[in-house]
Amino acid sequence: MSETAPPQSEREAPAPEETAAPEEGYEVPSEFIFSVEEALGEGRVAAVEELVQPLHPADLADLLEYITQEERLLLIDIVGKTMDSEVLAELAPSVREEVIDQLGPRDFARILSDLDSDDAVEIFEDLDEEAQNRLLSALPRAYRQLLEESLTFPEDSAGRLMQRELVAVPAAWTVGQTIDFMRAAEGLPDDFYDLFVVNPKHRPVGVIPLSRVLRSRRPMRLSEIMDTEMKPIPLQMDQEEVAYTFRQYHLVSAPVVDEAGRLVGTITVDDVVDVIDEEAEDDLVKLSGLGEIDLYSATLDTTKARFPWLVVNLLTAVLASLVIGLFEGTIEQLVALAVLMPIVASMGGNAGTQTLTVAVRAIAMKDLTAANALRFIWKELLVGSSNGVLFAILSGIVAWLWFSDPALGLVIAIAMIVNLIVAGLSGTLIPLGLERIGVDPAIASSVFLTTVTDVVGFFVFLGLAALVLL
Secondary structure, eight states, rough: OOOOOOOOGGGGOHHHHHOOOOOOOSOOHHHHHHHHHHHHHOOOOOOHHHHHHOOHHHHHHHHHHHSSSHHHHHHHHHGGOOOOOOHHHHSSSSHHHHHHHHHHHHHHHHHHHSSSSHHHHHHHHTTTTHHHHHHTTTSSSHHHHHHHHTTSSSSSSHHHBBBOOOOOOETOOOOOHHHHHHOOSSSSSSSSEEEEEEEETTTTTEEEEHHHHHHHHHTTTTHOOOOOOOEEEEEEOHHHHHHHHHHHHOOSEEEEEEETOOEEEEHHHHHHHHHHHHHHHHHHOOOTTTOOTTTTTTTHHHHHHHHHHHHHHHHHHHHHHHHHHHTHHHHOOOTHHHHHHHHHHHHHHHHHHHOOOOOOOOTTTSSSTTTTHHHHHHHHHHHHHHHHHHHHHHHHHHHHHHHTOHHHHHHHHHHHHHHHHHHHHHHHHHHHHHHHHHOOOOHHHHHHHHHHHHHHHHHHHHHHHHTTTT
């Protein structure tokens, strides 16, 4: 006979401070960081341990990133031997390198071997070859082989992303046998969501959510309750394709299979969230002309990463200046043109960037393909034309009233229409064209777009001025 839970009024209510969410979110408070820094500065080891002991691994990782390098090394000396292995997985790569160097090979090997295989591979692959060799010698042989095998898969592939720990069971088992197996087996993952049903060749033939197993009666066979519609992930699949598969089919986990179709690992949604975040950041930094976003990298490294694209921008700016130079005489005769030129170029650049952002993101999300490209181009052409007419009226009236010259207002109005139409077309055609020839649209689109809108804007505006006003 089952027991009935006592009414809510008879149960002890949880303490409000344990259930209420912080009013300002879950980030590490600045006052707490200052307290840790003060304790580190005064050498109060016991106080530091007491402060950081309750922290979640992600919060301790944030703390290590917020404090200075000197304070970081002191903190690692204090908590390194007892530090949760998950902290390493949460750290920014440049900070992680400092922490690993301070830990030393033995402590680092201990922490790494406590991690799930997917997190361990992610950390290990970021190390230089010398550091990898030092670490491998300190690891157990089986774990060393696992890491070495993982590095044979292409970078950013499912093979690098997958977790080796999983639950695979034969279809002939009953629910009862499966539950007994999960209770007794060693080496199962700490957290899992699905059970993968395999045939005698270890190929996945079905998947069962863990919740369904727990709700089913013990005598039922797994073949009766499993889902046969799966989305197996090939080892070589790019992580961006993996993320698309999870997003498209609302997956929580998916089996990873080798070339023979055998089950070799699993990918879970928490890893896919990281991939989505990484791919979004990758598109963002490419659009900005940056190599990467790393708040903790050295100043010299950041300068080197940004310099090449600034050089490219300088060359495109020179091209725009050459166009202006063609109309030097026109500008000398009518100074108002020099005042109004930046307006035309700036409006075209901003309008084109809006379209470009939408197009690059749509391509990355596979929402913009050859099937709907013409419809998208036509829409952006209409948007550019509509905005062109509206801003032509506005800028034309302003220029007329400002310089008391209706002809000048007409010139800037026509130039505005032309440049916004060109900006809309460029914002769609440039990324689509780059994607068609196999170049990542996020890398070079913004440079081409800026060049086109500047050159067209200056040429049309100054050319019309030379024809109409002089």
